[in-house]
Amino acid sequence: MRLHRLRITAFGPFGTTQEIDFDDLSAAGLFLLHGPTGAGKTSVLDAVCYGLYGSVPGPRQGGGQGATLRSDHAQPAARTEVCLELTVAGRRLEVTRQPPWERPKKRGTGTTMEKAQSWLREYEAGGADGGGVWKDLSRSHQEIGEEITQLLGMSKEQFCQVVLLPQGDFARFLRADAEARGKLLGRLFDTRRFAAVEQRLAEQRRAAEARVREGDADLLADAHRMQQAAGADGAELPLPDGTPGDPGLADSVLAWAAVARAGARERLTIARSALAHAESGHATASAELDDVRELARLQRRFADAQERAARLDERADDHERLAARMEKARKAETVAPALALRADADDDHRRATADEARARAQLPATYADEGAAGLAGAARKASEELGGLASARRAEHRLSELTAQRADLDRQERADDELLQEAAGWLADWDTTRTRLRDGIEAAQEATTRTEHLAGRLKTDQEKLDAARRRDRLTQEAAAAQERLIAAREHASAAHERWLGLKEQRLADIAAELAAHLGDGAPCAVCGATEHPAPARKSAGHVDRATEEAALAAHQRADEARSAAERDLGTVRESLAAATAAASDTPADELAAAVEELRRAHAESRDLASGLHAAREALARAEREHDRRVAAQQEAARRVESRAAMRDALAGEQAGLEEELTRARGASASVAQRAAQLERQTALLTEAADAARAADESAQRLKDADARLADAAFRAGFDTPSAASAALLDAAGHRELQHRIDAWQNEQAAVRALLAEPDAAAAAQRPPASPAAADAAAEAAGRRLRAAGSACDAAARRSAELDRLSARSATAARRLAPLRETHDRVARLATLAAGTSADNERRMRLESYVLAARLEQVAAAATVRLRRMSSGRYTLVHSDDRTGRGRSGLGLHVVDAWTGRERDTATLSGGETFFASLALALGLADVVTDEAGGVRLDTLFIDEGFGSLDDQTLDEVLDVLDSLRERDRSVGIVSHVADLRRRVHAQLEVVKGRAGSVVRQRGEG
Template sequence: MRLHRLDITAFGPFGDSQTVDFDELSAAGLFLLHGATGAGKTSVLDAVCYALYGSVPGARQNGGQGATLRSDHAAPGTRTSVTLELTVAGRRLEITRQPPWERPKKRGTGTTLDKAQSWLRERDAASGTWKDLSRSHQEIGEEITQLLGMSREQFCQVVLLPQGDFARFLRADAEARGKLLGRLFDTRRFADVEKRLAERRRAAEARVRDGDTDLLADAHRMQQAAGDVMELPELAPGEPGLADAVLSAAAVARSTAREQLAVARCRLAAAESAQAAADRALDDVRERDRLQRRFAEARERAARLEERAGDHREAQARMERARRAEAVAPALELRDAADAEHRRAAGAEARARALLPASLAGEGAAGLAAAARRAAEELGGLESARRAERRLAELLEERAGLERQERADEEVLHDAESWLAHWEGTRAVLQARIDSAQQATTRAEQLAVQRDPARQRLAAARQRDRLAADTEDARRKALASAERAAKAREHWLDLKEQRLSGIAAELAAGLTDGAPCAVCGATEHPAPARRVDGHVDREAEERALADHQRAEEQRAEDERRLGVVREALAAAGAEAGDTPTGRLADEVEELEARYAEARAAASVLHAAQEELRRAEHEHGLRVAAQREAAVRAAARVGHRDRLDRERAALEEELDRARGTATSVTARAEQLERSVTRLTDAADAARAAEDAAQRLKDADARLADAAFRAGFDTPQAAADALLDDTAHRELQRRLDARQQEEAAVRAVLAEPETAAAARQAPADLASARRAAEEAARRVREAASACDAADRRCAELDRLSARAAASVRRLGPLREEYDRVARMAGLTAGTSADNERRMRLESYVLAARLEQVAAAATVRLHRMSSGRYTLVHSDDRTGRGRSGLGLHVVDAWTGRERDTATLSGGETFFASLALALGLADVVTDEAGGVRLDTLFIDEGFGSLDDQTLDEVLDVLDSLRERDRSVGIVSHVADLRRRVHAQLEVVKGRSGSVLRQRGIG
């Protein structure tokens, strides 16, 4: 990083605009920034830091930064502004920052607040012009931080070297040093590792405790299942040995339960044998009781049969009469059928005669038939009148149709006139809709042309954002490759130096007595050099050189890839511009919404045109309908007159045919009803005469059949008959009596039943009680056996579950032990960590060791080889170790704490430490080259000789075109350093005076 120009306006003590030309100051390599106390020397450095990071260093930064940075000497209308031009990572940039400004209103009184502004521009070397990159505070900050590879705190420690801070660092304790180094090297990730390991240890411990708790819960369940005879281990969850103790107790409980199960099964077998004997005795008693009750029931049934013997004989006699009456049954059925038919025929005749006129009520069947023929002849003569009546109905319907057509035509004319009255307004509305849709179509076409560029710009912005992340990854890879290449080169040079140191031994290996030496030419070799352990030969050096070349090739490839990504990022940025992606997305979304709105408005064009076409078609139809209705009205007049004349003729003919009836049809219906009634009455009279004759014949046949069957009268035969149900019931009773007598005789004849009846009565209750008692004993034994079986099964299940839990807990315990060891080791509490050094302290100790080594190189020159800074990881008191810093005095050969240095010694030791820290942090940031450094104060405590040595060291920093700015008010430095930037304070504010090397 090299500074070129700094422009300051209304900033800090500077009321007017001031400019610093760092290119002129840096030409001498070493320049002096001096001025009276309070003039504003530090404000120049603050302006540099503010331009880069948007904030000032350290304690000078606060929340009201805009008001604090603004100069009290500035005019009300002058805005505070800082512009810095610099080169970093091969790019020449210009950064402008303006803090918030409360300015006077342009019109009226009072003030208004302008927001903070920032600009980032890059110079195009080919065209010699400046190109805007960004106006976003956040984007500019991220870009500068990425290019420098340092945060604001690191920049203030590395570029703006504050000597007072490092003097305090030399005297500080380990905790204070740790805080400073932690900010510079950002070791929070290692603290996060410690925290993460502690959290994992607590989580693993919690899982182990939870597993042990579940295991103890299963142990308690096994204790309950075993009947509280199981002894549980007196161990808490998490204690070692708990799993083995639970498994051992479970094994004892299972063995005891199996013994109890064997005893219960033996008791059950004995109880089942006793139950079988009691059941057999109960079956014998039940069988004897059944036979005795069977014999007694048979005796009772025989007695009841004897009592009902008279009823049985009466039923047999009734069955005999019924069999004789069955011979008369056909005659009875025939007479009943004839009687029923006669009654039906007489009723039908009476009903038919009731419908006839009084003059025909007494006529016989022949007279009624003759009257029916006369009425049928009259009915046939009405056919012509019926045709005339149908024609008259048709005429009336046709006349009604003409009236309906007339009303319909009137409605058509009215609708057409009403519709045509609004036609012009309707056509104007539809035409307006078409015009609006056509305008929307034009607007949609215009927006469509704007959509593609907006979309392409949004895609480029998104690609720009992605390439920014890819650029960061490529930069990190390039930095890592550069670091590896530097290490490989350093390793190769170390091996080369070692080989050169031992080259005498390598040459001595080829010496032969009498042959001249390749170096001195002597032929005698009294004491040739010998190879020592660790000697580096040519092969090792060549391997190191090959590794170095491969690392350089990889570094070049990674830098080439970084250049490609940066070019793609620049192309995407050029296409997308500085507008944020979110804003471009909003613009595209708004454009899409407007386009969709225009498309939606334009989409109704076809519908509107179609609706106008339909309306015009409807207009033509309405006009045509109006004309056709007028033509039909004129044609209906003559047709109506013809229909009226034909109607009058038909009505005269029908008046003659109807007679007294209301119509020809009514007269025909009257005649049809008379024919039907007369015909039915004649048929009914003939049927009644025939039925009477058949009834007389049936009475004669029935009397003859009853006499032959042995009955005095036909009624006696009818009374003796039984219907099917009564006959079946009587036969069933007779059969049941016969079966009952046979069954009683069979039971009384059984030898077992008779033998059982002669024995003593069976004691069924005693036998049942004995069987129930035996069954109760079996149930108790079975219940005890089932309980023992369930206990064994439950203990087996819980034991298997506990064993599975123990197997699952095994990896958890191993993980917990491993994580606990790692957490204790990183936290410095483990016994394996002898120095009680935390992981973050260990990393910071390595960084401090690097800083001490880099500082010693310059401290040697400043102290004429007297002092050396060394890192110490010894413990101090009861605290932890890792961040000790000692100084070795070559004059005394003793090592002492840096807090014992004098004032002057502390200055150049802190300066050496600051420069060493700058080197280490620069390497940590990826090897970013720092071509401009500032060293703030502390030179007044040095004597002339030490000051010369310090200036020699600072002058050596100019190597490779590096410039160093000394911030001091020591008068002697003005004589020694020719390039100067003086800050002169006055009543109207400070001003800058620059003097170059000339």
């Protein structure tokens, strides 16, 4: 990957467009990016990262929002943009990215949010003019990100570690523990899949363990069930000891089940033998009981038959009397039809006579002596008169309709009068209402315009108020910084004078210091003499080298503190000048009062403007109401005109109908009343005529029935019809009498049959039977049989239950065996991968093992450059030894060739730490590059750290960096060390100012 050009607009500290030509800078192979603190050196690297990945590195990324990346010095209409041109994988690309930002509205005041945008173009050689053309590839953020990541073969984190080499991170990496190193290496080499393997093995181990424990718990539950099924015998046989998950638990449970099952079968055999013996005794006692009961039954049967025969002899006279009564009832049955006919005729005659009397009672007295024919004729005459009233009824109904129509017309007329009066009243105020509503709309529109104007003024004044408050705060900070600078200068001057004084005093007594190293026979370092008759002696208050060097160090620290105080004061004064320029000299209290007044006026105007929509809606509703009332007024006027003609027509028709009805009503109040009178008279006459005819017919039928009844009674042998009626029996009486006769005859036949039975007669000759003793013996035998059967059934159930549970336990044990084997295998793998297994001697996790291999590669690649930087003194080595109780695999040591000893990297000095971390960063870049598929990195950046090197080490480091440009590779150094400006000729300077930072580029020449 090689960078060609970078264009930055309104990004970070750069308020205007800045262009950087990396081709010109890279021509020398090594170039310097320098500038004062806070100018924006790191922002150039942020722009490169943002152009490629759409976000900036580390804590500076701010979520990638345009509000964070946008320059505070940019003009409001300037769009934040980063455009990067580079070559990667043989393709020349141009990536342009614009983050989201708030721009001023094109119309009115305020701002609006613009969305983020991205473009990707590729340069294709061989265009129409032979110079090549740019071809658009994509404008999708996601597609561009996937394309860049695929071409580079690195994520953003890897790119920031291998291209933008942050030395501070690697210095911490050298001093970090194994866990911190693992996190960094894990992000760079993406070993999440190995951590996922560890987690997956742990999950499988827990799942397998849960299944095994569940199976063991089921086995123990079955064992408890078998103990309960065995009853008292199970209590004597203790369950095997063990908990779910213990090895050999299944075998223990199966062995215990076999013992319990054998005992249950033995007890079942004993119970079956006892049951057979009880069954034999019960059969013998039952047979004896049956014989005794049969003898007692025959004896009771014969005695009962003798008693029943005596009772039949006593009731013989009653039986003869009942037979005579039955014979008389059979003769009376021949007269029964004539009796029934006469009774029916008598009932009909009485009902007809009563109906006739009731009908005649409702007629006028003039019809009291009329017969059936006279009543029928009067009914026909009334019916004919009723038929003549049909036309008069229709006329009366039409007259009621006309009356209702005229009443309805009167109601409509009153409603239209009220509507016309209401419409006239409302329309009279229409002009005033419309004017009032339009004035409200105009007031709301004016308030809207005033609100937008006040919002702009409020924003400007609020910015001035914020600037004034910053100005006041920075004024106090500047005064405090000035005091700190004065104190630092005084302290630095005092430390400098003390160092010069101690140095001068030491030089004055240097002879005594040299004399302290003289010995007899040893040459003097000054004159070479071997005899030393009068060596100089140290005076009181002698200053040695350590004291002088301590004073020098104190002087240097004080001078650095003075420089830092000067920088702080300059920074505060720059911020104070910017705040003063923005807020002028107006006091903050006055600005706050003005802002508060503007905010109050803005709120009032905004509240008034919010009623614009409601005012427009009110005017629209009023106009619609006006149109509706005008239309209703016109429609009511039309109805009034048509109603007068209709009223005249109805009045003429009503007069004609009233004349016709006067003739038809006669003396009645209405035609309907007259018709009702005729209808009722016709009905009463008709009913009376029918009742008179029915009474005459029923009297004749009654006379005929009396003659037939007298004839039938005489032929049946009865003196009178009443005697025949008294001899009759109803159905219930006949059945009861016949039942009593049949019962006596059946009882007589049954007694004769019983007395003739030979078995009963023979039993009566034997001694009386005693079934109580035989019954007691049979009951005792039955109890013994039931007890034996219950015991046998219980033993059989226990044995069957134990067999069933044993079979289920055996099946569960067979099913659990492969699960336990799987659990053992997965558990061994999981503990081995997690570093907790006894087989893992160094307690190294799987992910740590992979990272250890990567760290070993990085240490080997870093050593190549570290030896050259340290003149062959230092070598980086990887260590997988355990530290304390922790795990091993990510140790990093340095071997000092001068002492031959291996020590921790945390013991390196500041300068040594810098070039060791630089070598580590370069080695890591080589390894990650190989991991990414060998993508060539033609442009590298190294950020800060050179100020901790002495001149010789700096030369060696620059030689190593200069070697990186072999094969057309360029290296950019980011530093503010002044000595580098003399050593590196190609430079990119970042200069800061009030309007923002700018870049100045100088090539090798």
